[in-house]
Each structure stands twice: as C-alpha cells, then as structure tokens.
Amino acid sequence: MPDAPDAVPDAVLDATGIAKRFGAVQALKNASLQVGRGQVVALMGANGAGKSTFVKILTGVLKPDAGHVKIKGRVSTVASPAGAREWGLVPVYQEPSLIPDLSVADNLRLGDTAMEPFRHWVAELGLPDLDPEAMIRSLPLASLRIVDLARALAIEPDVLLLDELTAALPTDLVERVLKVVRAEADTGRSVIYVSHRFTEIAAICDRATVLRDGLTVGDVKIEPGIEEHIVEMMMGGAVAAAVAGDRPAKPALTDMPRLRVKGLKTGTRLSDVSFDLHKGEVLGVVALEGQGQDELFDTLAGNRKASAGTVEVDGAAKTFHHPADAIAAGLTLVPGDRAHALLMSRSVRENIVVPLLARFRNWGAIPMREEAVKVAQAIETLQIDTRAQGEVRRLSGGNQQKVTIARWIAKGVQTLLLFDPTRGIDIRTKRQIYALVRTLADQGAAVLFYTSELAEIRLACDRAVVIFNGRVVDVIDAKDADEATLMRAAYGLTEKVPA
C-alpha cells in the first residue's frame, strides 16, 4: 500500500481482527477499523464485503467470533444498541430506528434524550418547523433521517456511526447534513461514515477504510484522485472499465414514441409534465425531493389517477385504473422501496417467477422446465449472488434490487419505470445495473429512470428531463449532463421551455 496513512494516534475507536461466521458463510475474516479523535472515517466496501455485519458488530447487535472493539482504550463488552450508547458510540442506521406510532417527543423520551439539544440540532439540520408532537408515521422519509441524526447528535456521543445516512435525502438537505457532520468532527467528535458516494466522502472524510470479502484491504487518506484507487481496492484489482464516457450512439428515435405524456397533473405536487419516451431509449428523470416524481411514477404505474393530462402508449391514449392496466400496457414499475416489490420470505426463484405466472397460467399447470430456464437466465444475466437464495430477505440490498429487476426481465419488458434503483447499493452492483439497463434498451425496451444521484444520468441515460415544482423545466442530453448543470436545473435556476 503506497498510501498507508499516518498511524492513528490515540484512536477513540479501535476494532481489530474482527471475524464472524453465519453457518457456512464466513461474513468477516479479519476486519479492522481505527478512528481517531475528530476524524471522519469512511467505511467502504462492495456488496457482500461484510460491511453490514461489521456495522452490526460495532453497534452491539451481533457478537464477534474473534477480535475486539476498543472504545477510548477500554475493550468494549457491548451487548446491545443501548449498551453501545453507554460506551459512547451512537449509530444512525440505514433504516430509521424511530417508532412509527409514537410522536417525535415520545421517541426522545423512550431513549432518554433531552429535548433542548434535539431542537437545536433539528433546526441546524434544516427542519426548524418540526412539530415534536407529530407522529413519526406522518413524517416523510427525509425528515425521519434528520430526526434520527438530530437525536444521535443530542446524545453527544464520542463516536457517531452514520450508515448510508444521505441515501434518502434530497440534495439540499445532504449539503446541510455534511456541513454539520464536518463541523462536529472539527470540535473533536469522531465519525464513522458508511457510504457509497464519493462526492460526499471527498467532501467530509479524512480517511477511508475499505473492506473486501470480509477483510480490511486498505486504509487510505482522502485526497484528490483517490476514487479510482478505492474502487480498485473494493473490486480486488479487476476493475471493469468505467461505463462512463462512451455512450453508444444515440438510438434513432422512431416517429411514434413508446410513451407520450402530455400535461400530466396528479395530486398537489405534479402539476404539468410532458415528455416522449422512445423505444430503445433510457430517459433520466432528475428532481429534488418532492417535486412530483413520486406522483409521476405512481400515475404511470396505475397506482394513482391523474387529474389532468394524457398518457399515450404506442400512440393509443390510455387510462390506468389499476396497476394491472399499466402492466397490460407494457409499463412495469420497479419501486424505490425494495420491500414493497418483493416477497421477502420466499425464494429468489419464486420472486422472479411471480410476474411470469400470469402468462404461464394460460397452459394450466406451471411448466416447471420453462420456468427454470427463464429463472436461470435472469440470475445469470444479473449475476445475482445465490448463496442465500432460499429467502430473499437474507440477500444483501444490492442483490435484492437485482431480483426486483430480474423478475421483469424474465417476463420480457417493454417499458420499464425504474424509481431510484441504485439507492444504497455498492458501486459494482450499480455498474451492473447500468449495463443491464443499457442492454434492455438495446433490445428495444424503453426505460424511464429516476435517480437521486446526479452522476448516474451520464452513466445510464440518453437524455434527462428535469422536474422542478411539478413541471418539466429542462431537457438535457446525457453528454451535457454533468452534475453542476443538472444541479442548477434541478434547483430551477436555468428554466427554459423544452423543445
């Protein structure tokens, strides 16, 4: 390693030689992590590298088979999240750990967290108007992440562990959160920052610790140009050339669009959206949180009814009363929340086959052989890790996401509506998903691709429509779609009437 960082003097948190086995799977072999006072350390790793297991061990959810975690020099005997907190380590998990049926204030009481510092942090993080009596159930996901983080900060931990904190946050809140986290580190707090986003890591982290196959394979200082090196470490040297840059020639746009949306209005957020989506095209959708993109996808998938405007599929006007209508018209939605799409306790095979059944049923009994062939094909195309295929909920997030796409590929998709398909998954899987989306488009599918990560537009799309305040404010070609341009457009700064 050319870039071993300066040794960490008096590490606040020191995890060494951590190993953990689940049945036949050795999830962690020898993982280590050192965090010094006032440092922000990124914890990175591809799918199945053991990152989630490592986080669970650090926070006391799991006990390691070997190794130890030292916090402030004492060997931690953490046995539960409550115990971790007593030792000075407070996690903010990927999924909010707030009780849905209690108010914000009751959630604080439940964990003995003081109200005053919490209010201070919530305001600092950009939600000054949050009502402490509001039920958690009634708050949007982004607010929950802020409440979770503010609660953790109010406890004033020595070590703050942030697991994919920004995955569900709109861009403006991400900036505030990053600023606050960095400022807290500068006052001497230590932060473990689990993330896939290089821009964020570059912005606030001092070092990055990289896991691969249950081993800590690198510990590097964050400096300009380190990204490719980290990617190399995560992938074990064999880096597939970045998909970026060389977009294939833009597909010839047929005269008749596969999907034509005109003046679509749904609910209070989506007020007037029009665009054409052609066969063989991947059309990106860019928007800040809550600009009407949820309503757009819900309407196209038949989950909600439009109050104005038209949707044409292959030139014929359509009205969807039910998701089955949309599916019949060839429109299939892969929702942002994997839990909504999958049968979590059933096998990979069954999950892929469920949408197929509608078709197979025509011949009576389920033809096992055809089913098996299609499933094998889908698993192969997507490189789904099938070690835990008996139950989908035991797969990692990235593999689950691949299953949600796999099921529609096996069916043979015409128009795919992808809603933030790469949220919270690692870069290798992301690239596989981009490649898959391109392949589908090359085979003639039309793909609508909403993403909360602006960099993905260039990697996966041909064009992007930018939605702001419920209206299309810009249409940008992938070759011009650098993050700054998209960001300006998404904030409604460059509004122009699309051609």
Add this chain to the structure above:
Amino acid sequence: MRRFIEANSWTLGLAVLLAALLLATKLIQPGFGASGLDSLARAALPFALATVGMAIVVLAGGIDLSIAAMMAVASVTGAVLMQGTTDAQSIPVVIGVLLVGLAMGAINGLLIVVSRVPDIVVTLAMLFVWQGVALLILNAPGGAAAPWLRSIAAGGFPGIDWLPKGVVFLGVVTALIWLPIRRSKLGLRLYAIGSDPLAAFRSGVPVGQTRIIAYALCGLFAALGGLSVTMGTGIGEPIPGPYLLASVAAVVLGGVVLGGGRGGLIGPILAVFILRTVRMDLTLLSVDPNVAAIIEGSIMVAVVMFGAVLATRGRKA
C-alpha cells in the same frame, strides 16, 4: 382541542354509539333503569377485564389465546381457597390469586421470548395447560366467594343510584393499574415494541423484558376477570367461558390495531359494553339466539369497515 378530537375520534364515536344503543334499549323496554344497567354491568365485567388484558398484549404486538383458561384458573383458585374463610382471611387469597395471574402471564411471555416460538402457538399450547390446571384444582363448579367480594361489584353506587358499582370497580381497577404504566416509560415501551420491534431494539428498549411484562399484565387482568366470574356467581368455574373470542372482538372493535402499536384501553372497554348491549336488546326483542349471533357478527364487520372508510376519507381530505 381539535387534535384531541382527531386523535380520539374512534373512541368518541364508540361512546356515541353506546349512548344511542342505551337510548334504544330504553325505547324498547321503557322500564329499563338502574337495575337494568346493573345487570348489564355485571354481565359485562368479566368480558371487560379480559378485554383490557387482551388489549395490552395486542398493543404490545402480541396475542394471548390462553386468556379464558387463565381466568378459569384464577376463578377456581379463588373459590377453593375462600371456602369457609372469614372476610379478613379472604384478603390474602385475593392478593394471592392476582399474583397467580401475574405469574401465569409471565410464564406465557417468558416462553414466547425464550423459545422464539410465535406467540399464537405458545399461548394456544398454554390454553390447554391452564385448562388442565383449572380442572385439577376443581373438577366441577364449586367453592365459595367471600360476601364482601360478592358485593363489590353488585348494585348501584351509594348516592348515585343509576351508576352500577361494577362500572366503578372496572374503572378504578383499570385506572389504578394502567394509568401509572401509561404515563411512565414502560407505557412508551409497550407501544414501541408493538409498533416496530426492530426500531424499538435500536432505540435501546429491552424488547424481551417488555414483552414479558405485557403478558404478565394480561395475566393480572385475566385473574381479575376470573375473580369477577366468582364474584358474580359465588362459585369457581373450571370450564373457560367464551371470553377469548369476545375479548379479541372487543379489542378490534375498540380501535386497537391487531399487530400492535395503535389504540388505547377506553375504546375496547366501550366496545365490550356495546356488544353486551346489542345482545341484551336482541334478547329483549326476543330474536332467535342463533339469528342474534349472526346480527352481532355483522354489526362488528360493518362498524370496523365503516371506520376504515372514514379513516381513508379523512386522509384524502
């Protein structure tokens, strides 16, 4: 104020429904008065106590199928031990029966937490166990109840004739046990594990311990329910009454979400009285008991459906 009404709209609706039903009773039977209310309260008391116990467990995300069997154990234990005792001697018996209830519930909870077998399976098994225990203690209805105990929930409240002592007893006992819990962190924890056990665990809630407490409280209320059976009849009843399904029905009608986390105790108690009043009215109208059962079931489905429709409307508005 608006918030209060919004948060408690279901309970307020049930209160209005109960008032309307009592009014209807008065119209059907003009003679319906203090004594009618008293017999209604006495009939409803064991159901109400069972429902409170069930509601606590359901709020905490569980269910207890052994509740009626635990009531039988409490009823016969009390009746056997009270036979031939003086008033003073019977007080420790009552306390003992309540402790037995707590212990039975705690055993249910402990088995669920330790074995990790689903609650519905464990408590179904325990239903048979407690049933057997009750019959071992007393194999036919018998025993006795201390006179002071018999009078505790019978007749009108001194000074306010129309208010049955049974209702006062129910209110006082429930408030004494539940209010301190509801106001404390234990109350938050019970709701928390019912609402989202994983989030509760991550928030530092001792999930297993809280679950055991929920079942123990259910056992305590089952013991009170069993004692109230003995209070009503004067003897111990080893065969479990129809309290299991009735209590689940009242819990659901009372606005507690099966699965946990949402609801309170007042709604289910009102629901018990609604269901008992409906039954009484149907009897007064001399409806065939079999038809009456069909009507009761239909009313339950209709009310819960109506509530769901109102809730979706409210959300859309």
